Amino acid sequence: MRVVIAKPGLDGHDRGAKVIARALRDGGHDVIYTGLRKTPSDIVRIVNDEDAEVLGLSTLSGAHDSLIPKICNHLREAGLGNVIVFAGGIIPERDLELLYKSGVRAVFGPGTPTSDVLDFLEEALLRKQNKHPIGVGDDLGWHWN
Amino acid sequence: MALELSNINELLELAISGDRRSLSRLMTKIAESPQIPKFHSESSWTLGVTGPPGAGKSTLIGQMVKHWVTAGESVAVLALDPTSPISGGSFLADRIRMEGDDLGETVFVRSIASGNIPGGISPYIWSMCQALSLCGWTRIVVETVGTGQSEFRIAALVDRLLLVDGPDRGDIIQAEKAGILELADVIAINKSDLPRAVSSAQSIRTSLALSGDDSREVLLVSALEGVGVEKLISTIESCEPRSERNEMIMRERLISEWDSLLVTHSEIDEIIAKLCIGSITVNEAIQILSSSIVQSGE
Secondary structure: OEEEEEOEOOOOOOHHHHHHHHHHHHOOOEEEEOOOOEOHHHHHHHHHHOOOOEEEEEEOOOOHHHHHHHHHHHHHHOOOOOOEEEEEEOOOHHHHHHHHHHOEEEEEOOOOOHHHHHHHHHHHHHHHHOOOOOOOOOOOOOOOO | OHHHHHHHHHHHHHHHOOOHHHHHHHHHHHHHOOOOOOOOOOOOOEEEEEOOOOOOHHHHHHHHHHHHHHOOOOEEEEEEEOEOOOOOOEEEOHHHHHOOOOOHHHEEEEEEEOOOOHHHOOOHHHHHHHHHHHOOOOEEEEEOOOOOOOOOHHHHOOOEEEEEEOOOOOOHHHHHOOOHHHHOOEEEEOOOOOOOHHHHHHHHHHHHHHOOOOOOOEEEOEOOOOEOHHHHHHHHHHOOOOHHHHHHHHHHHHHHHHHHHHHOOOOHHHHHHHHHHOOOOHHHHHHHHHHHHHHOOO
8 A cells, every 4th residue: 555654743753654664665655755844735745646545643852643634634624535544653542532533543552562563554455445444524324553 | 448548537637726635636637547647738847856865966956845835836756766676665754864854835845765666756757747737736856766877768658857966976077977967957966064975066067068068068066055056956847858869868768657567467477487487588578568569559
């Protein structure tokens, strides 16, 4: 799948994002990395121009609760409701529900084996093929973890 | 197939009307179509940018894009990066170097995995360029994967070619070698802020002069500091497509179309399997593939 890995907001640490990007590449995906400090509208434009099927958002700054829902809303408004969104980084347990409600389908914290992310994408692709809700604009009942 | 084509034409119309979502979908459709849709634009302006890995192609394109946008052009970039021969995946990171500022609506960047295409560049790139031109993009740039001396397929697909190299890339013997140097319209030695850039540029100028060719400029630029970019752009803008290159271009275009017919052939996997077990020879494989390509009227 074509996957955009993005770093939203003011956060200069992308070791995690690069590890994920590398793991997805080795799993046979085409990975586009945005680089650091992207605004929600930058990210939505990149997802559109690259015609990505999946968006992975990595954030360590603590701003996930405002940035990620904003990005999900922008995606829906831009007609990109089919895009599958997952998140990673430092995201406290109490914020998971908020992210799932905004359209995120999986959240991967520190220590996650990279194979988990690949398993998630495999499942996500299966759901997409079977027309089960999985995009950011679909019904939001299902999430991976 | 007919449905597919009407779908593509519909996307093209929406993209021409300015719908960016359709433009992006159109690029994907062109890449995925089993038969490459052919578009033709009367006024396309295309530039290929090639050179070895790490020469600074993406960073330099980023600088050029800024200049063009300021001058009121709308710029589309097709950036190729390699596909892993092991996993089939890719890490497409050219756009990081081009996205210093928010580029906005007048810039379109699409990353493309090179795939297992001979020469590293698929003939559908040409169709993408034509479609982008029809949609009103006035400067269309194709960045190749980092190349060696012998990958010049790109020359077949663009109107003008910029070769970017760095300083300290060997001596005059390197510059004497035939290949991409002969096809480039403009040659830029990037990283002019580093030592030896001047002598690298001089080596190449000497080499060109020895072959009686002093029509081409060898420019020093620093993509990092933005030095020399204006001169580079004006040189590229004013270069006339060279007529003596036409034969080479047609040759490359022919080979590239043939390659693509071959690699997208419906029986190719089957034939490779037969080759692996030795039930046919390579010559027989060529016979089978080429005769069915001829029969299908391609």
